[in-house]
Amino acid sequence: MTPTASPTASDTSALGVFDDVVRSESSLRRFLHGLPGVDQVGCEARAAGLATRSIKTTSKAFAIDLAIRMVDLTTLEGQDTPGKVRALASKAIRPDPADPTCPATAAVCVYPDMVATAKQTLGDSGVNVAAVATAFPSGRAAMDIKLADTRDAVEAGADEIDMVIDRGAFLSGRYLQVFEEIAQVKEACGDAHLKVIFETGELQTYDNVRRASWLAMMAGGHFIKTSTGKVQPAATLPVTLIMLEAVRDFREQTGQMVGVKPAGGIKTTKDAIKYLVMVNEICGGDWLDPDWFRFGASTLLNDLLMQRTKMTTGRYSGPDYFTLD
Amino acid sequence: MTNIFEYAPAPESRAIVDIKPSYGLFINGEFVDGNGTSFKTVNPATEEVLAEVAEATDADVDEAVKAARRAYTRVWSRMSGAERAKYLYRIARIIQERGRELAVLESIDNGKPIKESRDVDVPIVAAHFFYYAGWADKLKYSGYGETPLGVAGQVIPWNFPLLMLAWKIAPALACGNTVVLKPAETTPLTALLFAEICQQADLPPGVVNIVTGAGDTGRAIVSHPDVDKVAFTGSTEVGKAIARAVAGSDKKVTLELGGKAANIVFDDAPLDQAVEGIVNGIFFNQGHVCCAGSRLLVQESVADEVMDRLKRRMATLRVGDPLDKNTDVGAINSAEQLAKIRELSQVGEDEGAERWSAPCDLPANGYWFAPTVFTGVSQAHRIAREEIFGPVLSVLTFRTPSEAVEKANNTPFGLSAGVWTDKGSRILSMANRLRAGVVWANTFNKFDPTSPFGGYKESGYGREGGRHGLEAYLKGADA
Numbered sequence: 001m002t003p004t005a006s007p008t009a010s011d012t013s014a015l016g017v018f019d020d021v022v023r024s025e026s027s028l029r030r031f032l033h034g035l036p037g038v039d040q041v042g043c044e045a046r047a048a049g050l051a052t053r054s055i056k057t058t059s060k061a062f063a064i065d066l067a068i069r070m071v072d073l074t075t076l077e078g079q080d081t082p083g084k085v086r087a088l089a090s091k092a093i094r095p096d097p098a099d100p101t102c103p104a105t106a107a108v109c110v111y112p113d114m115v116a117t118a119k120q121t122l123g124d125s126g127v128n129v130a131a132v133a134t135a136f137p138s139g140r141a142a143m144d145i146k147l148a149d150t151r152d153a154v155e156a157g158a159d160e161i162d163m164v165i166d167r168g169a170f171l172s173g174r175y176l177q178v179f180e181e182i183a184q185v186k187e188a189c190g191d192a193h194l195k196v197i198f199e200t201g202e203l204q205t206y207d208n209v210r211r212a213s214w215l216a217m218m219a220g221g222h223f224i225k226t227s228t229g230k231v232q233p234a235a236t237l238p239v240t241l242i243m244l245e246a247v248r249d250f251r252e253q254t255g256q257m258v259g260v261k262p263a264g265g266i267k268t269t270k271d272a273i274k275y276l277v278m279v280n281e282i283c284g285g286d287w288l289d290p291d292w293f294r295f296g297a298s299t300l301l302n303d304l305l306m307q308r309t310k311m312t313t314g315r316y317s318g319p320d321y322f323t324l325d
Numbered sequence: 326m327t328n329i330f331e332y333a334p335a336p337e338s339r340a341i342v343d344i345k346p347s348y349g350l351f352i353n354g355e356f357v358d359g360n361g362t363s364f365k366t367v368n369p370a371t372e373e374v375l376a377e378v379a380e381a382t383d384a385d386v387d388e389a390v391k392a393a394r395r396a397y398t399r400v401w402s403r404m405s406g407a408e409r410a411k412y413l414y415r416i417a418r419i420i421q422e423r424g425r426e427l428a429v430l431e432s433i434d435n436g437k438p439i440k441e442s443r444d445v446d447v448p449i450v451a452a453h454f455f456y457y458a459g460w461a462d463k464l465k466y467s468g469y470g471e472t473p474l475g476v477a478g479q480v481i482p483w484n485f486p487l488l489m490l491a492w493k494i495a496p497a498l499a500c501g502n503t504v505v506l507k508p509a510e511t512t513p514l515t516a517l518l519f520a521e522i523c524q525q526a527d528l529p530p531g532v533v534n535i536v537t538g539a540g541d542t543g544r545a546i547v548s549h550p551d552v553d554k555v556a557f558t559g560s561t562e563v564g565k566a567i568a569r570a571v572a573g574s575d576k577k578v579t580l581e582l583g584g585k586a587a588n589i590v591f592d593d594a595p596l597d598q599a600v601e602g603i604v605n606g607i608f609f610n611q612g613h614v615c616c617a618g619s620r621l622l623v624q625e626s627v628a629d630e631v632m633d634r635l636k637r638r639m640a641t642l643r644v645g646d647p648l649d650k651n652t653d654v655g656a657i658n659s660a661e662q663l664a665k666i667r668e669l670s671q672v673g674e675d676e677g678a679e680r681w682s683a684p685c686d687l688p689a690n691g692y693w694f695a696p697t698v699f700t701g702v703s704q705a706h707r708i709a710r711e712e713i714f715g716p717v718l719s720v721l722t723f724r725t726p727s728e729a730v731e732k733a734n735n736t737p738f739g740l741s742a743g744v745w746t747d748k749g750s751r752i753l754s755m756a757n758r759l760r761a762g763v764v765w766a767n768t769f770n771k772f773d774p775t776s777p778f779g780g781y782k783e784s785g786y787g788r789e790g791g792r793h794g795l796e797a798y799l800k801g802a803d804a
Binding site for chain 1: 601
């Protein structure tokens with residue numbers, strides 16, 4: 001099963017609700033700083049508590065297939081070549097060549113210059129091409145360059161754009177600038193879906209993560225994403241918990257759903273299942289879909305495949321029985 | 326509303342515990358039959374009879390006290406603190422080694438979820454023995470002298486069978502006392518397993534004696550003339566009877582009784598974490614917690630939002646098989662307690678409060694009560710004043726910090742309280758004005774052996790835990 005094009009996510013209609021909020025720097029600041037605070041100890045305890053859920057047998061099989069369908073199979077290296085990207089794209093379409101019942105991943109995630117290559121292999125398989133843009137990973141470039149980077153990826157055929165926010169602007173309190181950058185990138189995306197990367201490892205506090213989440217949702221992001229994978233810590237359970245609470249509360253207020261994508265550091269099936277439990281218990285079943293939750297990962301997929309084979313055959317196979325890419 | 330992600334059953338195995346068909350009394354290091362009849366202990370989740378347990382008579386209690394006295398005079402009070410510590414450390418380590426066995430048995434006999442017995446009860450039990458083992462050779466720095474009292478008679482409740490045992494036995498032994506302890510009649514099994522652990526640790530005979538039984542056995546212990554110290558945790562009603570029974574004697578007494586704690590949520594609180602704290606405050610251990618946050622005081626300006634979030638969260642609580650690793654709320658401990666919870670909940674409805682229960686399927690057998698919240702409760706309602714001791718929350722609102730303090734203190738109890746606010750200065754001022762033994766700030770129901778615990782007013786007197794917990798088992802600096 002392949003992810004369908006997202007339903008009417010938070011398109012500009014959501015903006016009307018927040019017109020007063022984003023009218024000025026000070027009104028936006030008042031709103032973001034007026035959000036309920038996060039108690040660090042309590043938040044981490046809640047995430048750790050959910051991580052003790054024991055997911056066995058049928059529920060584990062369900063979770064593994066769902067997790068595979070949620071993977072944005074990623075390669076973001078200086079050493080990426082067309083050959084590497086073609087191999088990865090093939091793997092995304094058919095992750096386990098030995099088992100045709102194994103679902104495809106949601107997308108392949110590459111740098112903009114590799115979009116055309118990925119698109120060529122993926123064709124109409126239903127697997128999307130996601131491109132990181134806006135001077136990924138640091139976001140340190142002039143705005144027109146970020147926009148050109150985005151348009152370039154979209155023109156090459158990207159279905160999804162993963163942008164980074166300007167953390168410098170965010171941390172120095174220039175929220176309106178961050179808001180406007182997201183809105184402009186979104187415009188440059190055209191029909192492509194926009195994921196907004198916060199780099200939570202640089203924002204540091206949970207209060208900041210909550211504010212960044214609301215900022216990105218109000219600016220029209222379809223997804224909010226934790227990290228680039230280039231900064232440690234990348235995705236963590238408590239950070240994702242805060243983002244899930246944010247999308248849940250945003251829907252309560254606006255009726256619009258926004259997706260969440262933890263990225264970086266999620267390597268094992270056990271980890272992935274912990275995230276799915278959290279999605280299930282914080283946001284509910286509506287978010288248990290590749291349209292609304294993704295994993296940004298490279299090595300996770302093979303562990304999911306190994307566990308999947310174990311579930312169906314009762315035996316573990318070594319890594320040699322699964323393709324590298 | 327069906328969820329697409331249903332969790333398959335994940336039961337913890339019962340195979341690790343070996344429940345005998347019948348149990349005797351543990352006196353002078355050995356299991357003996359005793360002179361009385363026996364009673365049955367049941368699994369509250371299934372109503373299955375687990376074992377027959379001996380009911381100790383006055384004569385049995387007398388035997389136990391004599392054994393404790395002998396052990397006190399000849400062995401334990403003469404032993405150096407460092408030597409006593411070795412035994413306590415040994416017991417603590419065996420508790421850790423046999424932790425899974427203790428947790429499973431506790432969940433079977435008590436009905437609490439395995440998640441809690443495994444992650445909360447048993448680890449804190451071991452921590453208590455480790456902590457007081459550390460004090461045993463340092464009593465001269467305690468401020469309360471280093472002279473033990475003698476024989477301690479201890480009576481504990483059914484809500485935390487093993488943890489209350491640890492709170493009682495660890496400080497008593499560290500200070501050089503010997504004990505006669507009675508576990509609750511509905512939850513005797515882990516105390517009897519603890520008796521086996523005492524044997525395994527080669528604890529000298531008579532230092533710990535476990536006598537099972539109900540109210541008469543408890544009365545025999547506290548009124549025994551050769552008991553020097555009475556420690557009780559349980560209901561205020563029984564606590565008052567004990568205070569009367571020991572009045573005029575030389576016995577030292579500590580009582581840890583009921584509570585009706587206020588959990589106070591201000592409008593600037595971290596709301597998602599506050600909701601977790603409210604849930605943990607009242608639904609932890611099915612609300613069978615003397616310090617449970619059973620009265621939610623929420624600032625009017627956020628009351629609706631907090632209630633919406635709370636109900637949404639309550640709907641995700643998983644009620645059922647205590648041995649399933651995904652269970653959040655287990656079984657009510659006994660038919661008697663279930664009847665009491667039902668009765669008071671009915672009173673709440675009759676008095677005009679609005680009742681809401683989490684939607685959940687309760688098992689057909691066993692004793693169950695769905696997590697329930699009452700809104701529109703006023704101070705005059707019985708459910709705002711009396712301890713329900715079950716998964717039932719009463720919600721009241723307030724407008725100002727002063728009103729919150731007045732309402733929180735307007736109760737005959739004073740065991741614990743919670744304050745939720747992002748403002749540090751408000752936490753400190755509230756803590757100063759709340760008349761409760763424990764005030765939690767932005768958390769609830771957190772226990773640690775280093776932290777003293779105990780109440781004001783009808784919640785009892787004396788402190789357990791920490792350095793303060795030593796006072797109850799030592800004669801004082803002047804002795």
